[in-house]
Amino acid sequence: MTLAPELAPTPAAWSAALHAEVQQFYAHQMQLLDLGEAEQWARTFTEDATFAVPTLPEPVRGHAGLIAATSRAAAELAAEGQRHRHFIGMFDVRPRPDGAVEVRSYAIVYASQIGGESRVHRVCVCEDVLVRQDGELRVSARTVTRDDLA
Template sequence: MTTAPDLAPAAPEAAAWSAALHAEVQQFYAHQMQLLDLAEAQGWADTFTEDATFAVPTLHEPVRGRAALVAATTRSHAELAAAGQRHRHFLGMLDVRPRPDGVVDVRSYAIVYVSDIGGASRVHRVCVCEDVLVRDADGGLKVSARTVTRDDLA
């Protein structure tokens, strides 16, 4: 999903299922970001497929697979704790685009807030998040690929 999304409105007959899918995706992200912010590394990693990729501008190469996601998240939370800080992630402006094969492309804006424990909060980063979501065997959503970019950087 590196090209600009098609922003044409959905056809009226697609509106009902589109609203249900949008609500499901929004709930998925609310749960996923809560797990991340509560330092539930394994639970958060379980919202990704076993072979998922996670690319962010702060890393030289994408993180690949759940075990690596757990390790990276655990390390990040330890660094934040040592610095006396806490992060809170907010995903909004979700553009949910289902494919005919059931895969769902989602583009959103991610705002990361940093709070000094016992102190002030501030915006840490504003990013664009592009996900590829797939269904697991139970019908739930999983991230198979996540690409986070900073479109405000040169």
């Protein structure tokens, strides 16, 4: 089916659709992370993905590494009686000619002591490369920098 020229999506419309898809991707991904769903969260990355954060000595690689790191962090938080909530926003979405998408965003991590107070834990910049696998967005590379360590 071919749309009439006046109904065909414009580049701006495609950009808006991609931006909305990216927002939904991160909303779902951060929900999985904050709920401690390590295996499902890891599946939002490619099998050979890299995840570099300043709290680890070297980047985490692949699903097994992501699951182990996330499970360990969730266990530590539970032992401390804490919850973390990740708020991601200010998405700068840049499609690349090869079909990948570069996304730069701000992340605020809130820490809540169960039965106690909440506070800002970290403020970060997240730089991702997203690719499509089976029609869905996946992170192939993530680099997180912290404002307090810049």
